[in-house]
Amino acid sequence: MPHSHLRDRRILVLSVGSAAAPTAIRVLASAGADVFAGDASLHSEGLYLVPESNRVHHAPLESVEAIPELIRECRRLEIELIVPTASEGFLNLAAARRLFAVNGVRVLVPSVHAAMLALDRYEFTREIEGRFPMPRTYIGEALRRAIASPLPLEIEGREPESQIARQRITSSVVPIEPAGWDALIGRRILPGPELHVLTFRPSTAVPSASIAIEVIEKFGHVDEVFAYRVVLDPVAIQLAEDVVEALELDGLASVRIVKGPCDRPEVVSIDPFAHPAHRLAAMAGRNLLVASATNALGIDFQLSEEPPLELTSVQIIDELLVPSDAAFALGGQRTSELGGAAIETSPNI
Structure with a gap:
């Protein structure tokens, strides 16, 4: 049964051509939100995951026209929250956060300083060097x-x-x-497991929450993600949360961590926006995307204390021509109805 924590709240997901956009759209919709999709390109697949009346075509987010245009569209459509899903124009959105707030719109972005530290890979490296293990x-x-x-x-x-x-x-x-x-x-990254620790650091007194997702690459295809799998790795989670705390990065973040032959976790990078595995995290008891949205909108939403112990996996499929989207199963083989097509899913990759 769908959740209703965000029932009828009007939320705009941006950069819907990104890998994370389909996940964000579906997770927010399953929480009851009225989801809108925005992009500078009319060819972005995510636009076609929402009704035509909920599609927003705007100027490129890096351009000077983008922010005024988005504010006008948000006022016209009565948008309450903006959820970015890519680095495109992210700093512009962070810089305009107060301007959006004056117009009654919240934006899931951290401060400009924190966003700059996260997105500039060199500045991020300089910031954490000597404080945290890194390649x-x-x-x-x-x-x-x-x-x-x-x-x-x-x-x-x-x-x-x-x-x-x-x-x-x-x-x-x-x-x-x-x-x-x-x-x-x-x-220098030696062969070993790669984890993306998804974190949520609220701006209120609500405790932070995280979940570790292992990236499984397609055999013989370097950098081509085949699957995500939830793993229980408290050391990696603690490391990621410490990095997020050090950067004072409120809201969502995904911390990329690699493990070398000695199983020593090292921090590689951090992205302060939605991740393709957030839907998997939600099914494993860590709906960080909804938690961040409700926190931004002032709605009470409590995450469970611990995610289920079962390891959950998700196979990447081509769903409605949306790259890197996924079908989920929490146990045993079953058929899921997604996008009008029956898809076989399995927890065993």
């Missing part, structure tokens, strides 16, 4: 020298605006122009 990190000339080493190396854009996706380097040949090296950050 060896390189930038600029040091990264060029590190490329020549045979050890595994991962690179990604330093800032979201670089639009350089995370990739693993297996040779000294890097498909990046020399002028773009300063926009990169590199890390």
